Amino acid sequence: MRILIASPIPPATRAYWALGGTEAAFAAIDRALSDGRMPLPEAAHIVTTLPLVALEEAAARTRHQRLWDALNEPEYQNALFVALSFLPHLEETLTRGAVQYWLRLAWEAAGRHRHAVPPDAGAILGSTELHGITDDLRLPHRALHLSVPPTAGLELADSNGALWTATDILLVEEPTPARVWRICLEALTAEGRTAHIVNMALPSGLALNEAVALHVGEHRWHPLWTWTLGAVLSMAPRPSSRA
Structure with a gap:
């Protein structure tokens, strides 16, 4: 099943997230864009996958119990807000991807049955x-x-x-x-x-x-x-x- 084996989060996204979450990641990406060190398509891909890293943490905090508990977590909402401020036309795509990824996270947490x-x-x-x-x-x-x-x-x-x-x-x-x-x-x-x-x-x-x-x-x-x-x-x- 594709949603169980695909890798939706590139390593670069995790590296930027490790700088300190949404704000730190976005600031670093903005600097890389301004300095010409990062092409726009790469920046867009990283920004639009930041919410998935936030969702991993939100799902863990809510014990993978309920989808909307995770989606309503402030960290995820903040990451989604930043991504949509960058690419507002992707709201439906990002939400659909987040729901699918939460299902995968819940399945993995339950033992991959x-x-x-x-x-x-x-x-x-x-x-x-x-x-x-x-x-x-x-x-x-x-x-x-x-x-x-x-x-x-x-x-x-x-x-x-x-x-x-x-x-x-x-x-x-x-x-x-x-x-x-x-x-x-x-x-x-x-x-x-x-x-x-x-x-x-x-x-x-x-x-x-x-x-x-x-x-x-x-x-x-x-x-x-x-x-x-x-x-x-x-x-x-x-x-x-x-x-």
């Missing part, structure tokens, strides 16, 4: 019966990478709307009281690897089919949620195995 769904199981999980199953369902580990077989029939659209077979799912469970599964679906397209993140709320007291039905207007993701829930149910997780 993986599970390959067999092709025969993948073919039937989309029809998993969810009625009457309570929200007691938990991931076997707090974060889990699922290898998705082609038989699953899960698809992801590229920027042109063409559909491609999904290959991977990364799941991260945020704890109660507002329990949420954050699901990253990835596919190999003609444009390269592409990923999309959807969130599934699991309110206390609801059966799984009722939890899925809560997401009015998001019907296109219901097959993904049903398949993913079915995959986790099929693993028969034991509470003692949670990371």
